[in-house]
Amino acid sequence: MSDTPLKLIVGLGNPGPQYDSNRHNAGVIFLHHLCVGYSGTMRGESKFFGEFTSINIAGQEVKLLFPTTFMNGSGKAVAAVCNFYKIAPENMLVAYDEIDFEVGITRFKQGGGHGGHNGMRDIINALGGNRDFYRLRIGVGHPGHKSMVANYVLSDPSRSDADVIMSNIEDAIRVMPKAVIGEWEEAMRLLHTD
Numbered sequence: 001m002s003d004t005p006l007k008l009i010v011g012l013g014n015p016g017p018q019y020d021s022n023r024h025n026a027g028v029i030f031l032h033h034l035c036v037g038y039s040g041t042m043r044g045e046s047k048f049f050g051e052f053t054s055i056n057i058a059g060q061e062v063k064l065l066f067p068t069t070f071m072n073g074s075g076k077a078v079a080a081v082c083n084f085y086k087i088a089p090e091n092m093l094v095a096y097d098e099i100d101f102e103v104g105i106t107r108f109k110q111g112g113g114h115g116g117h118n119g120m121r122d123i124i125n126a127l128g129g130n131r132d133f134y135r136l137r138i139g140v141g142h143p144g145h146k147s148m149v150a151n152y153v154l155s156d157p158s159r160s161d162a163d164v165i166m167s168n169i170e171d172a173i174r175v176m177p178k179a180v181i182g183e184w185e186e187a188m189r190l191l192h193t194d
Helices: 023-037 072-087 120-127 146-153 159-181 185-191
Strands: 010-013 043-045 051-058 061-066 092-098 106-110 134-139
Touching: 010 072, 023 043, 023 051, 023 061, 023 134, 023 146, 023 159, 043 134, 051 159, 061 072, 072 092, 072 120, 092 120, 106 159, 106 185, 134 159, 159 185
Parallel strands: 010 061, 010 092, 092 134
Antiparallel strands: 043 051, 051 061, 106 134
């Protein structure tokens, strides 16, 4: 982990009320709560293929993006913002649902593959294969067999799981000031030992 500050935070999910509470929308649920916590308002921005705003965290201007292209087209929106504002991948954090983590485990990571996540796969492709960006992986659990994953992530978690996921999201929001200014080791320590 380097001491790179954040300029862009992306929350992955699918647009539309039927998807709002799905496990697959954990990333954008995080993004929306972060936005509200810092008095921001997400607005549709056609040139960025999504909802977009800027907020101030720890004295830094940070752009927030929710690609409304549906999950599998997320890269188009991310590339549009990165190109327009000249944001390097290592100054970006992508928040998304992680089926390889049980509910209750949420972790930061820098770099790595897409882990079978279609939104992440599309972002890596859109960035020309660059994987150096940070990730916030929000554990949503695994249905037990890969043939069940698509239906699982597009359904809502149980009330008790939803409460745990929301608690994890709140923990992550609390440590964002450290992450934004590039104090990654401290941000990770705080989040991972919570």
